[in-house]
Amino acid sequence: MSVLVPPQPAAVYVSRRSRLSRALAGEPAIFFAGDLVPRNYAANTYPYRAHSHFLYFTGVHWPGAVLLGSGDGWEIFAAPPAPDDPLWIGPSATWDELQAATGVRKIRPLGELRTALDSLRGVATLPAVHPRTRARQASLLGRPWGAHDEAESGTVALAGKDAELAEAVISLRLQHDAPALELLRQSAEGARAGHLAGMAATRPGRRESDVRAAIEAEFAARGMTPAYGSIVTVHGEVLHNEHSHHPLRAGDLLLADCGADCHGWASDVTRTWPVSGAWSPTQRALYDLVLQANQDATAMVRPGVRYRDIHLRASLTLARGLVDLGIFRGDPEGLVERGAHALFFPHGVGHLLGLDVHDMEDLGDRAGYAPGRARSRQFGTCYLRLDRDLAPGMLVTIEPGLYLVPAILGDRALCGPFEADLDRERLAAYADVRGIRIEDDVLCTEAGPDVLTAAIPRDADAVAALVGAPRDAD
Amino acid sequence: MSVLVPPQPAAVYVSRRSRLSRALAGEPAIFFAGDLVPRNYAANTYPYRAHSHFLYFTGVHWPGAVLLGSGDGWEIFAAPPAPDDPLWIGPSATWDELQAATGVRKIRPLGELRTALDSLRGVATLPAVHPRTRARQASLLGRPWGAHDEAESGTVALAGKDAELAEAVISLRLQHDAPALELLRQSAEGARAGHLAGMAATRPGRRESDVRAAIEAEFAARGMTPAYGSIVTVHGEVLHNEHSHHPLRAGDLLLADCGADCHGWASDVTRTWPVSGAWSPTQRALYDLVLQANQDATAMVRPGVRYRDIHLRASLTLARGLVDLGIFRGDPEGLVERGAHALFFPHGVGHLLGLDVHDMEDLGDRAGYAPGRARSRQFGTCYLRLDRDLAPGMLVTIEPGLYLVPAILGDRALCGPFEADLDRERLAAYADVRGIRIEDDVLCTEAGPDVLTAAIPRDADAVAALVGAPRDAD
Numbered sequence: 001m002s003v004l005v006p007p008q009p010a011a012v013y014v015s016r017r018s019r020l021s022r023a024l025a026g027e028p029a030i031f032f033a034g035d036l037v038p039r040n041y042a043a044n045t046y047p048y049r050a051h052s053h054f055l056y057f058t059g060v061h062w063p064g065a066v067l068l069g070s071g072d073g074w075e076i077f078a079a080p081p082a083p084d085d086p087l088w089i090g091p092s093a094t095w096d097e098l099q100a101a102t103g104v105r106k107i108r109p110l111g112e113l114r115t116a117l118d119s120l121r122g123v124a125t126l127p128a129v130h131p132r133t134r135a136r137q138a139s140l141l142g143r144p145w146g147a148h149d150e151a152e153s154g155t156v157a158l159a160g161k162d163a164e165l166a167e168a169v170i171s172l173r174l175q176h177d178a179p180a181l182e183l184l185r186q187s188a189e190g191a192r193a194g195h196l197a198g199m200a201a202t203r204p205g206r207r208e209s210d211v212r213a214a215i216e217a218e219f220a221a222r223g224m225t226p227a228y229g230s231i232v233t234v235h236g237e238v239l240h241n242e243h244s245h246h247p248l249r250a251g252d253l254l255l256a257d258c259g260a261d262c263h264g265w266a267s268d269v270t271r272t273w274p275v276s277g278a279w280s281p282t283q284r285a286l287y288d289l290v291l292q293a294n295q296d297a298t299a300m301v302r303p304g305v306r307y308r309d310i311h312l313r314a315s316l317t318l319a320r321g322l323v324d325l326g327i328f329r330g331d332p333e334g335l336v337e338r339g340a341h342a343l344f345f346p347h348g349v350g351h352l353l354g355l356d357v358h359d360m361e362d363l364g365d366r367a368g369y370a371p372g373r374a375r376s377r378q379f380g381t382c383y384l385r386l387d388r389d390l391a392p393g394m395l396v397t398i399e400p401g402l403y404l405v406p407a408i409l410g411d412r413a414l415c416g417p418f419e420a421d422l423d424r425e426r427l428a429a430y431a432d433v434r435g436i437r438i439e440d441d442v443l444c445t446e447a448g449p450d451v452l453t454a455a456i457p458r459d460a461d462a463v464a465a466l467v468g469a470p471r472d473a474d
Numbered sequence: 475m476s477v478l479v480p481p482q483p484a485a486v487y488v489s490r491r492s493r494l495s496r497a498l499a500g501e502p503a504i505f506f507a508g509d510l511v512p513r514n515y516a517a518n519t520y521p522y523r524a525h526s527h528f529l530y531f532t533g534v535h536w537p538g539a540v541l542l543g544s545g546d547g548w549e550i551f552a553a554p555p556a557p558d559d560p561l562w563i564g565p566s567a568t569w570d571e572l573q574a575a576t577g578v579r580k581i582r583p584l585g586e587l588r589t590a591l592d593s594l595r596g597v598a599t600l601p602a603v604h605p606r607t608r609a610r611q612a613s614l615l616g617r618p619w620g621a622h623d624e625a626e627s628g629t630v631a632l633a634g635k636d637a638e639l640a641e642a643v644i645s646l647r648l649q650h651d652a653p654a655l656e657l658l659r660q661s662a663e664g665a666r667a668g669h670l671a672g673m674a675a676t677r678p679g680r681r682e683s684d685v686r687a688a689i690e691a692e693f694a695a696r697g698m699t700p701a702y703g704s705i706v707t708v709h710g711e712v713l714h715n716e717h718s719h720h721p722l723r724a725g726d727l728l729l730a731d732c733g734a735d736c737h738g739w740a741s742d743v744t745r746t747w748p749v750s751g752a753w754s755p756t757q758r759a760l761y762d763l764v765l766q767a768n769q770d771a772t773a774m775v776r777p778g779v780r781y782r783d784i785h786l787r788a789s790l791t792l793a794r795g796l797v798d799l800g801i802f803r804g805d806p807e808g809l810v811e812r813g814a815h816a817l818f819f820p821h822g823v824g825h826l827l828g829l830d831v832h833d834m835e836d837l838g839d840r841a842g843y844a845p846g847r848a849r850s851r852q853f854g855t856c857y858l859r860l861d862r863d864l865a866p867g868m869l870v871t872i873e874p875g876l877y878l879v880p881a882i883l884g885d886r887a888l889c890g891p892f893e894a895d896l897d898r899e900r901l902a903a904y905a906d907v908r909g910i911r912i913e914d915d916v917l918c919t920e921a922g923p924d925v926l927t928a929a930i931p932r933d934a935d936a937v938a939a940l941v942g943a944p945r946d947a948d
Contacts, residue, residue: 001716037511038603039523040829041836044702046520049513086881087820090712129512131606213694220687223719228518238564242475245697346561355514362515407560 236435710909
């Protein structure tokens with residue numbers, strides 16, 4: 001793979017490495033970019049993306065590369081270009097160019113890494129993501145992580161210097177610097193273009209995959225990729241629906257949860273719209289309720305606010321609305337306290353967003369949960385991925401939703417405690433809704449919330465007007 | 475991930491397993507589907523695709539699943555669904571449905587695999603593709619493959635029963651059955667739609683990525699994915715160009731090498747067209763020459779013909795044309811014998827095509843090279859991936875090209891032996907060509923070549939007329 005210079009000036013990466021060095025008080029650290037991953041044989045690989053920590057401190061997608069250093073002395077170790085690279089992969093940036101563009105002291109052949117490590121009294125590291133890289137990391141550094149640990153996020157055990165490194169990286173990446181925000185805004189702009197194209201491509205008789213294609217084409221045209229598996233479905237009640245083969249029918253709502261990866265930085269946006277361009281009264285009622293929850297939650301994004309309280313605020317808005325509609329009976333505060341809202345809103349209101357769409361989830365809950373805080377055991381809130389006090393520069397998603405999930409509403413254990421609170425007859429009138437979610441990317445600033453995805457319409461009438469609309473070529 | 479039933483009737487897979495069983499004379503074999511691969515953390519994975527051997531015999535993309543059996547007694551071992559799967563991934567096919575749709579005797583929990591293996595006196599297997607799966611395979615079966623072997627295709631060492639299994643699988647997959655051809659034709663139809671959309675989306679001022687987006691959107695709309703990293707570039711001289719950020723300028727040729735993955739089956743198509751919709755005389759001359767080579771090579775596809783001879787035939791057409799144009803001097807046969815053509819045509823004329831775009835390349839050259847045949851050492855022909863005698867049902871690509879590669883034409887070691895044969899002054903007149911390739915998917919039948927991609931225009935005038943053309947929505 002040819003390696004391109006990073007998208008931003010060397011000073012960006014120099015500054016990040018130097019802030020890290022200060023936090024580590026001069027202790028050395030090592031980051032692995034990760035390897036190319038074969039799709040069906042060695043030469044047919046998945047699109048390469050460097051691991052996020054490596055990317056944060058270097059800006060380059062460089063398969064197999066390793067960043068090692070401390071203080072101002074950072075070096076990249078990489079495989080030298082193969083003799084026939086110019087034929088097959090064309091002219092790459094030279095090592096001199098890459099050295100200048102990343103601002104590292106030197107770029108050295110990977111073969112010298114062993115000796116460089118031997119000269120140190122130990123080095124802090126974080127678990128590599130790709131299994132092959134992790135195996136190499138284990139043999140180089142003697143770290144005890146098993147080959148399968150990454151499957152259990154939330155349980156990554158780090159000790160000593162590694163734990164200190166994790167805390168230092170998290171504290172840097174939690175509050176985005178200006179260059180990060182520049183790319184995050186570009187990513188949000190890609191998401192805007194995608195969602196508008198998706199709305200325009202929607203009409204009865206087409207398939208989910210037609211809309212997904214229209215959305216992802218806008219990403220691709222900008223040199224971006226999907227930041228995660230796009231969800232484009234009339235079965236919004238399936239939270240991580242992976243298939244897009246269903247036909248679009250006039251009475252359906254289409255839920256699109258699609259974000260772009262822009263030079264490694266993610267957006268994460270959900271909009272829901274009626275396939276026909278017209279809401280039924282029941283669809284409109286629940287949609288407006290989700291929008292209210294989105295707005296109530298977004299308005300709370302400011303420094304010092306505990307994120308779990310935003311989750312509970314969205315839950316309360318939803319519970320109150322469901323009481324107003326007669327689907328729930330009783331006191332909204334009490335319903336939320338007992339977790340009744342989770343029958344219709346069974347996930348968290350959002351998560352960290354940055355290089356990763358669930359930012360730093362490779363470190364389990366270390367990034368999302370402040371020290372001393374742990375996941376709730378209550379159904380629904382147990383899925384909340386973030387419980388920190390917000391600070392300026394933190395970017396979070398705000399993504400309340402309402403879903404009629406047969407697997408929940410037909411589950412006695414889940415519904416039993418709330419059966420008396422639930423008017424199933426009233427609920428039956430809303431059977432033309434399967435799932436609605438409205439998700440924005442919200443930056444915490446001293447002045448309050450800055451919605452990076454504000455340009456993507458969310459008002460019910462505005463959204464409906466865009467469905468199936470003819471579009472000028474941009 | 476939810477698991478869907480296979481796209482074709484159970485009888486397709488039953489028949490393939492039973493043909494395999496006969497070839498193995500009742501010896502048991504085991505195939506691994508492979509695992510989900512994390513992109514940047516455990517829950518954000520690359521789009522899953524089962525490994526091709528598993529897919530051939532089951533039709534299902536089932537992460538972590540294992541097919542084990544012999545004779546008529548084949549079973550799939552898989553992880554039981556998680557309790558909260560219905561919430562997150564929605565209703566999957568049930569094990570009963572999957573058992574019926576794949577025709578296996580039984581589907582059993584993965585936990586029972588160890589015991590099932592212990593009851594056998596050994597089992598034949600092929601190296602798994604994904605590193606994590608390979609590690610699991612090694613610990614289950616005690617196979618000595620290292621974790622990094624898959625990086626060196628061409629050198630996969632298999633012994634004893636494993637080698638017999640490889641030969642049996644290769645002999646089945648080399649000659650496609652009717653159900654395979656049905657999906658391969660659908661994949662070729664996806665490629666047709668993509669390339670036509672790409673031609674229509676081309677105009678000066680746009681970027682390569684706009685055209686790539688248009689092509690891949692046609693795949694996505696059909697529920698297909700790119701079968702390999704799409705190459706869409708005005709730098710066709712870079713054979714495996716991975717980047718699509720260049721602007722399209724009026725004098726450029728655009729080379730698009732894009733194929734679809736349809737239920738795991740690949741197409742692989744290249745077309746080259748002028749960005750402006752008009753060929754310069756020099757571009758047209760070289761284009762027509764490549765087309766002639768494509769047609770000469772395609773015409774040779776019939777049972778019993780040695781594929782290397784097709785490669786040499788294409789090389790001869792190109793050499794003859796280059797002599798006619800005055801770029802080479804001398805005798806075309808002699809030039810090809812000495813390898814002079816490879817200065818402009820430095821790759822093989824094609825390869826096997828099937829589930830994999832380089833079919834069965836996970837087994838190195840075992841599938842591509844008949845026993846007793848090995849790669850040439852001559853520059854150019856050393857890159858030929860196929861040297862078998864063709865047989866009915868074999869699907870190959872025919873993809874001659876002409877490239878002006880600075881890394882070759884400026885290399886003294888490569889050009890030295892041919893400097894006297896080369897008229898560099900004449901060559902300089904063709905500087906507005908960087909790379910041209912015309913690639914089709916050609917099925918070998920008793921009646922001769924059946925070009926699956928025949929519906930994608932390749933005549934110079936026809937192609938030019940499609941560039942930037944307005945298109946009806948399909």
